[in-house]
Amino acid sequence: MPNSQTANVQLTMAGAVRGARSLGPISLFVIPFGIAFGAAAIERGVTPDQSIAMSLSVFSAAAQFAALDFWEGPLPTLSLLLTVLAVGTRLILMGATLAPWLNRLSRPKRLLALSVLSDVNFADSYDAFRRDDRDVGRLVGGGLALCICWALGTAIGVIAGASLGNLERFGIDVVMVAFFAAIAVGQWEGLQDLLPSLVAATVAVLGLTLLPPGWNIVLAAIAGGIAGVLWHEC
């Protein structure tokens, strides 16, 4: 990336406020997902304290829902952790994608900022960094807003989950996918994005049935990246 596009990267409170504002509305929609997790966790025998501790410290819907599948009897810790790793692999790719900006910060700042990296603030920050808002505070503020709402939802879910009924009737279930679709459209720069997108979509869909949960996204992202390099060089 040309140096001019990654110069002057900062980590400020003002940036954090912008990130929290930008993702505030989406964060509110995370609460129902937290409720769904809290209710499911209680059903699987996770205690209320453990459920909330998990949402605050792990802060990954995909990893936490996957973990519930293993949550019975003597915990099969190793296979559970391998699944968490598999689901989290896509965070490695997102961190690498943000690296041209993040790595302009000192290592302690970077390690702190990345503790709240998730799919949603990744998409928001990547978008903002490319539009010249090069403040990693944006990632942190957005991440904190998401994490607080996720934990708050979990707390509501463990207390009252069963009595709230189905939240689908409010259309909340489509929020996350609609958000990613919107950001992808916003990022679209033309023909050079077509081949990576087609490759990624194909691999993701084929991988759904052929691979363990989560791996299809990882493989699709790498395949799409390679397709982009081929397009760039041919």
Added chain:
Amino acid sequence: MSAEATAYLTIFLMAAVTYGTRILGAELMSFIRITPRIEAFLKSMAISVMVAIVASAVAQGGFRENTATLVAVAVMAVTRSAIAAVTAAMATAAAWSWLI
């Protein structure tokens, strides 16, 4: 170890593994010089992650969910506002649930 202690240890390890995945990408990239080829890879990977998430969801979604996603794409293309796109998709899905 008691079941309680095992549960908390497992949660701690889950958090540690997930934090590891959060920091690993940027750490690895700090050892790599970003050439135009790597830049093209990262850029395509960014849009690929988002497209892959959407494509998986569409493959598993019903008519209602996929119509909502289509509405989000259309509204984003016209307004360039992610919030408008998400709100329109939500309204579509909610209306669908009420009417059908």
